Amino acid sequence: MSLVQSVESKAIYMGRLSHGCDLLMELTRICEEKNITLGKITAIGAVKKAVLGYYNTDKFEYEDHIINEPMELLNLTGNVSLKDGKTMVHCHVTLSDKSGKALGGHLFPETIVFACEYIIEKFDGNKLSREFDKETGLALWPVEKS
Ligand code: ZN
Numbered sequence: 001m002s003l004v005q006s007v008e009s010k011a012i013y014m015g016r017l018s019h020g021c022d023l024l025m026e027l028t029r030i031c032e033e034k035n036i037t038l039g040k041i042t043a044i045g046a047v048k049k050a051v052l053g054y055y056n057t058d059k060f061e062y063e064d065h066i067i068n069e070p071m072e073l074l075n076l077t078g079n080v081s082l083k084d085g086k087t088m089v090h091c092h093v094t095l096s097d098k099s100g101k102a103l104g105g106h107l108f109p110e111t112i113v114f115a116c117e118y119i120i121e122k123f124d125g126n127k128l129s130r131e132f133d134k135e136t137g138l139a140l141w142p143v144e145k146s
Pocket of ligand 1 (some may be wrong): 090091092106107
């Protein structure tokens, strides 16, 4: 059975990240500071460099893509929940290069902000805690086994 639960919007924060900060770590820090353990994140901007992941579903492991050039941050979409009792921010990004070509992946630390405007929405609802999932090898929200 798929997991379905309703949430209610509790607060919406919007702002700008500082130049040179770590995109994922700074979004996580803001969520911790604002006590957000359930929510959604969107952002746009540009990055100086990026570390993205592609999850190899045969090997059950992430392959890293390190992009050592400035890229446009076309879209960041993410969610906030808990893992091991701590705030966990999970984001995917779409970036574009000088020629406008896009690529994307799972956002890892060491993606450095050039400029970034974000919106974080805090939800009220049942807490979601990630657990190790045998079928995928990932830390996912639990579903009832059918
Ligand atoms: Zn991911």
